Amino acid sequence: MTATPGLALRCLALDALAVATSDALRHHGVDSMLLKGAGLARRLDTDRLYADVDLLVAPDTVTAAQDALLAAGYRPKLPPDLYDVGAYWHEQPWHAPGPLPLTMELHRGFAGVGDYDELWRSLRAGAQHLDLAGGHVLVPDAVGAALIAALHAASPHGFGKPARDLARALEVLPPDAWEAAGRLAVACDAVPAFTVGLGVLPAGVAVATRLGLSSTHGPSSAWLAARLSSPTAVGLAHLAELSGPGHRLRALSRLVLPLPVHLRLLDAGAHHGRWGLLWAYARRIGRHVGRLPRVLRELRTARRRHHA
Template sequence: MSALPEAVRCLSLDTAAARVTAALADHGVEAVLLKGAGLARRLGQQRHRVYTDVDLLVAPASFDLAQRTLADLGCSSALPEGRPDHRSHWYERPWRLPGPLALTVDLHRGFHGVADAEALWTGLWHSAEPIRLAGGLVPVPDDAGTALLVALHAAAPGRSDRPRADLRRALEVFPVDTWRSAADLAARTGALPSFALGLRLTTAGAALAGTLALPRQGTPALWLRAHRASPAALTIAQLAELPRVADRLRHLGPRLFPTPASMRHASPLARRGPGGLLLAYLSRLARNAGRLPAALREVRAARRGDRA
């Protein structure tokens, strides 16, 4: 992708962020822009940072109203029909915006590694600062909120290298006092294990974690996510950390047998009638069985503390 289309896309995303934020406010829903232009300004990367979607945080109690508002704006859910796919994090839902460009709004009611979503919203909203964006005013997290989010994203990076690069940049930009405030916010939101783990993914962050006397209280599942382990290994580690058999069955069931709507959403084979759906399920089970030995090795390595 050339520089011009990237710039056009980012400008379109900025316009979408301002428009959707204003529309939500008109319906009584306040929102904070988590990444995008706000993060670029905090990290001093306005001129060259490229982003691909709009991440908006709303209060957990406002989440359903926010989704209805997006639907009223002509947005469509990017998830399969029926109940939410287990692979979609409970705290965010992607919505596709209408128009010629394929733009997405990720609507958040929480964030990676946060146990108390309401406390996160309260902390970020009350300290948010408005920025001018595409002719509007959009609230963004302050420096401490940004530092928290950057570290949490580094602890759950998906398949991207950018979260760790953002962490290295944030460690250069923000002073120790900002990180101390971020650690306080992490403690209030139940995010301290993920915050500390995220920091320790870099040499400078590990030194800072020592300066802040952050605890080492991570779990194998947290470590596996931070180090981009396979989904199978992460599922096994999470399964082992659940206290009750009923919880484990609820965790494992939809991962072994996603809803038919989810299967049809992800697999062309599953869209070929009942026979195709059955074959897609059998193929999925066979793939998962084949991945099991490697996944178990990953989990054993995490439990041994082999976390280089």
């Protein structure tokens, strides 16, 4: 994407926000690290654009980080109940103070990572200082950047900007950085998503093969999500990957009948009283039923991948 003056100015504003937020957190004793944004752009030596600020903190400092953000005038974009439902969320969006509509994502982990504590310890151990917007932030080293690029490509919409970032990372980061990133993926329980992300591009498949990783080893849910499959197919694939009938039943109920606080984020009609909420549930079930032919095709494709 070509950087228009407006987009370039927005990125400068985001750089300033990254520094200001990092300073606000540091003032309250919370260490943080810029995961992507300007740090990744400079690491990859590219003029990539970005839409928000992603700051990672240690999982055990999340509450202190939230308090620091509230004290500095930041406001959560989503209802707090959303993060009380389970322990699986890895990022929380916040409105930044000031006249511009800027978003800061507070991370305690990253999508595809099973051990958030180890992710923080590993990335923090190799973190480097980056001079930015008149201040400084911490950013991952080349190994951390390789891991993040691959994990991001495994996320939904991985075929867009994340795939371009991964292509550039595969081009400029040395082989030993990818080998170390593979070991880091093992340490923080992220091998399946790491493998799926690399599998988005032929050059990534070559790296995965060199590291002894097979594209069939990643979970079907992550593989489908990275290829912009329907949410229903991704949800059902994830359901099949869970262990135990209790976990599967809870996941199925959340897929078909999410909590009201979740549904109101997805369907504006759910805000219109009890009947509005009931109609929103009915619409959601109808959408799942309408997607079944596509869902079955996508699940068959994912199943064939394991037998290729």
